[in-house]
Amino acid sequence: MIITTQDYQITWEKLPDDYILPDDPVDNIYQPAQAAALTESLQLGGTLAPNCLTPTNYGICATVNGKIVVKAPDWAYIPKINTTKQEVYRSYTPQLQGDIPVIVMEFISNTDGTEYSNKPTYPPGKWFFYEKILKVPNYIIFEPDRGELEVYRLDQNNEQYQVQTSEKNQLYWIEEIKLYLGIWEGTRENLTTKWLRWWDEQGNLLLWSSELVEQEKQRAEQEKQRAEKLAAQLRAAGIEPES
DSSP: EOOOOOOOOEEEOOOOTOOOOOOOOOOOSHHHHHHHHHHHHHHHOOOTTTOOOSSSSOEEEEEEEEEEEEEEOOOESSSBBBBBBBTTTEEEOOOTTTTTOOOEEOOOOOSOOGGGGOSSSSSSSSSHIIIIIISEEEEEEEEEETTTEEEEEEESSEEEEEEEEOOOGEEEEEGGEEEEEEEEEETTEEEEEEEEEOOOOSOOOOOOHHHHHHHHHHHHHHHHHHHHHHHHHEEEEEEEEEE
């Protein structure tokens, strides 16, 4: 597929076999945990289709004016990969090997401002690539230290990102996955910070596995207490409860 505009031509081509992808970037201790937490709650909530992909620092490729461009967002939601996961182990080409991402996220870890770069010349900036080349519907920028969340969505003409205002409880509705996104402060993996979390349409928080385990422990303890109370009442009435 070839898309031609006044200023640039986009083609969706498989990377050459000898193309060398850049090494994985150096993350801070929060970024991998944040990305894993986003995916885990989606999995436990049953919202990930079998061919869906939610990668971290994973190459998304396009050929712009004959030159290969690869960007690796900190987290992305790709509804469907059309080929085997082995073929797209470190990167994929949208339109050729899978869907355009419906969400890309960048976690700000420094002050160079690359997340906002609208530079159109090669190599294009992240903002330009997501907005003009890929046309990702939702671009999300998160600054965890200050807990600042910016949600941008393509306008109705799929031309420009428009900043979104939060809805109830400071949550942002993500139409493509029918979930709200917001900030929750607490502890996971011994890291106490501000986390991006998902909420369903009814406002229920999608839980992590550790929270589900704790929830089950509390339920079991409540059942135990009810059983002990009932046993005590039976004994007071002169009835020995069955073990």
